Amino acid sequence: MSQQEKVENHYAGRSLVEAVLAAVDAAGLPKTGLKSTDLAPLDQFHARGLAATRDLAALAGIDASTRVLDVGSGIGGPARHLAESTGCHVVGVDLTAEYCRLATVLSQRTTVADKVSFQPANALDLPFKNGSFDVAWTQHVAMNIGDRPKLYGEMFRVLKSGGRIAFYDAVAIDGQTPTFPVPWARDASTSFLWTAEATRAVLEKTGFRIRAWRDVSEEGRQSFAARAGASGPPPLGLHLLMGPDFKTMAANFGRNVIEGRVGLLMAVGEKA
Numbered sequence: 364m365s366q367q368e369k370v371e372n373h374y375a376g377r378s379l380v381e382a383v384l385a386a387v388d389a390a391g392l393p394k395t396g397l398k399s400t401d402l403a404p405l406d407q408f409h410a411r412g413l414a415a416t417r418d419l420a421a422l423a424g425i426d427a428s429t430r431v432l433d434v435g436s437g438i439g440g441p442a443r444h445l446a447e448s449t450g451c452h453v454v455g456v457d458l459t460a461e462y463c464r465l466a467t468v469l470s471q472r473t474t475v476a477d478k479v480s481f482q483p484a485n486a487l488d489l490p491f492k493n494g495s496f497d498v499a500w501t502q503h504v505a506m507n508i509g510d511r512p513k514l515y516g517e518m519f520r521v522l523k524s525g526g527r528i529a530f531y532d533a534v535a536i537d538g539q540t541p542t543f544p545v546p547w548a549r550d551a552s553t554s555f556l557w558t559a560e561a562t563r564a565v566l567e568k569t570g571f572r573i574r575a576w577r578d579v580s581e582e583g584r585q586s587f588a589a590r591a592g593a594s595g596p597p598p599l600g601l602h603l604l605m606g607p608d609f610k611t612m613a614a615n616f617g618r619n620v621i622e623g624r625v626g627l628l629m630a631v632g633e634k635a
């Protein structure tokens with residue numbers, strides 16, 4: 364199995380659309396007019412959920428005129444939130460074709476279906492012309508990608524001059540090893556954490572000028588600590604995508620951040 368097949372299989376080794384829509388119905392949500400707060404426990408697939416997406420949006424300076432590419436868009440929660448809160452248009456790409464299908468059908472139940480679209484693609488080979496976007500956005504995807512020069516190079520290429528990369532990712536801490544499984548990988552074979560310093564060096568070498576650089580590990584620690592005592596998953600939760608093992612994956616992610624084995628970084632860089 365190739366590295367990409369392993370990653371796709373990790374996120375969705377089975378069909379998800381029917382089961383997730385059934386869970387959305389069972390939660391009593393209407394079939395139209397859904398807001399990002401309705402789906403947030405399910406569709407914001409990163410530490411600190413919707414709150415982190417709001418923080419990154421503010422840092423990136425997105426407004427109605429911004430054309431955004433979401434690299435590794437998951438089931439579309441961040442893209443829908445950006446469209447809903449600012450009026451911008453977002454194109455999402457994701458390696459996991461089943462996530463793109465689910466992102467599309469969930470969007471049809473919201474108020475922003477005409478502002479978002481999703482298509483399967485590899486972040487390392489983006490199917491867009493040079494200079495197509497104002498913002499290239501990514502959250503909790505780079506940890507599955509070892510070839511960071513290629514990832515950031517592709518994001519740089521598809522940005523207009525003066526465009527911004529905005530990202531939120533887990534980072535390695537020198538001398539520390541994460542406990543597996545975590546939400547992005549069952550073991551070290553598909554986990555590629557870089558330190559914040561190494562990430563900054565490759566971004567600058569790619570040609571980005573760093574405009575904002577925030578270690579948000581403490582916010583992550585507080586969020587994970589607050590959720591540590593929860594008795595079970597919410598009716599709409601990421602276990603619907605990842606299966607029953609998600610409880611252990613999420614608990615390990617929380618412990619890795621709380622105990623300083625993994626950090627969290629949010630940053631914005633500009634294409635000169």
Ligand SMILES: C[S@@+](CC[C@H](N)C(=O)[O-])C[C@H]1O[C@@H](n2cnc3c(N)ncnc32)[C@H](O)[C@@H]1O
Binds near residue numbers: 459
């Ligand atoms: C933890 S989820 C994050 C999803 C979304 N960014 C969010 O925050 O809700 C990681 C996503 O990265 C995608 N991914 C991993 N490697 C990728 C690659 N090389 N190209 C595109 N997507 C990738 C996975 O399919 C998965 O949907």
